Amino acid sequence: MRIVQLANFYGPRSGGLRTALNHLGPGYVARGHQVVLVVPGPRRAVEDLPGGVRRITLYGPTVPGMGGYRVLDPFRVRALLDRLKPDAIEVSDRATLRGLGRWASRNGASSVVISHERLDRILEQFLLPPAAARWAADVANGWMARSFANVVCTTAFARAEFDRIGTANLRQVPLGVDLDTFDPGNYDDSLHARLIGDADSLLVHCGRLSPEKHVDRSVETVRELHRRGHRVRLVIAGDGPRRRALEALADGLPVTFLGFLDSRAEVADLLATADISLAPGPHETFGLAALEALASGTPVVVSASSALPEIVDSASGAVAASDTPAAFADAVGRVLSIPEPERRAAARARAERFPWSAAVDGMLDALR
Numbered sequence: 001m002r003i004v005q006l007a008n009f010y011g012p013r014s015g016g017l018r019t020a021l022n023h024l025g026p027g028y029v030a031r032g033h034q035v036v037l038v039v040p041g042p043r044r045a046v047e048d049l050p051g052g053v054r055r056i057t058l059y060g061p062t063v064p065g066m067g068g069y070r071v072l073d074p075f076r077v078r079a080l081l082d083r084l085k086p087d088a089i090e091v092s093d094r095a096t097l098r099g100l101g102r103w104a105s106r107n108g109a110s111s112v113v114i115s116h117e118r119l120d121r122i123l124e125q126f127l128l129p130p131a132a133a134r135w136a137a138d139v140a141n142g143w144m145a146r147s148f149a150n151v152v153c154t155t156a157f158a159r160a161e162f163d164r165i166g167t168a169n170l171r172q173v174p175l176g177v178d179l180d181t182f183d184p185g186n187y188d189d190s191l192h193a194r195l196i197g198d199a200d201s202l203l204v205h206c207g208r209l210s211p212e213k214h215v216d217r218s219v220e221t222v223r224e225l226h227r228r229g230h231r232v233r234l235v236i237a238g239d240g241p242r243r244r245a246l247e248a249l250a251d252g253l254p255v256t257f258l259g260f261l262d263s264r265a266e267v268a269d270l271l272a273t274a275d276i277s278l279a280p281g282p283h284e285t286f287g288l289a290a291l292e293a294l295a296s297g298t299p300v301v302v303s304a305s306s307a308l309p310e311i312v313d314s315a316s317g318a319v320a321a322s323d324t325p326a327a328f329a330d331a332v333g334r335v336l337s338i339p340e341p342e343r344r345a346a347a348r349a350r351a352e353r354f355p356w357s358a359a360v361d362g363m364l365d366a367l368r
Contacts, residue, residue: 003033005035008095009095012068020175036086038080113150141161142167207238210242216246271293303320317335318335
């Protein structure tokens with residue numbers, strides 16, 4: 001089967017979407033399929049990636065206020081699809097590519113759209129009051145679901161807005177985690193000593209510094225913990241449009257900004273070395289960074305209003321907290337009260353339930 005993967009907002013260096021595509025595509029190739037990945041960029045390019053995937057970059061304009069993320073022109077994409085003649089298309093987008101299911105139907109190809117975010121939550125956070133956001137999301141989701149053969153969501157939280165409108169062609173396929181790269185054995189005593197300073201516990205927040213991630217809650221959690229007399233240090237790995245504002249917010253607090261880490265190995269070392277990872281984003285539909293922390297043997301504190309409680313599970317030593325700094329501070333205290341060997345073993349055991357091989361099998365079933 002010739003599969004064409006299409007994605008907007010494909011991070012040039014990192015990001016959950018890029019990570020997912022970097023594992024799904026080679027997984028399809030390993031099972032005997034031909035895979036082409038099409039993404040936006042500053043200029044056209046064609047390259048063969050490790051794992052047997054051919055990546056075609058088409059020019060796409062940047063989206064204002066999105067930190068350099070780009071979107072594809074659907075007319076250029078359709079022209080390319082006419083030449084590639086795929087047997088199946090896999091779309092990771094809710095913007096300019098959401099109508100490509102109709103192209104697939106007209107051309108005898110199967111089609112899947114992966115819903116990587118909750119549209120109703122995004123509209124409510126940035127544009128509309130709750131009732132209007134829900135109505136607009138229902139209309140848009142209904143149209144999109146009718147355009148594609150299958151809609152794939154990664155969690156029950158993600159699929160809730162499609163269940164609400166009675167979407168029949170809906171599949172739930174959890175993503176996976178790289179259990180080799182992210183491993184408790186990456187713990188580094190010297191790195192821990194260098195980062196923690198004179199504190200007793202090392203917290204980490206890993207991800208893009210953008211509004212929807214609510215990194216400010218991680219900073220305010222440290223403020224609350226220090227108000228209560230706890231000696232903690234927070235290390236933030238990542239970059240994005242909120243960095244300057246977050247640095248100003250953290251002024252005077254034991255918070256270190258590492259910026260973007262180029263190496264996945266560096267990220268893996270950092271996650272394994274931390275005592276707790278914070279994931280305060282209330283709109284996360286899966287949370288790869290949190291799952292990577294668990295794979296590294298590091299428990300997480302997550303937003304109770306996101307999909308992450310489904311993924312991390314309380315048995316992993318993780319805690320889901322309501323969306324306030326006080327609640328997150330309480331949760332950090334509960335995690336630290338668990339003996340370290342026990343919480344690290346439980347975290348790793350939970351992550352091992354999410355191999356990428358299972359995600360690949362589930363997606364191929366939907367694509368067929």
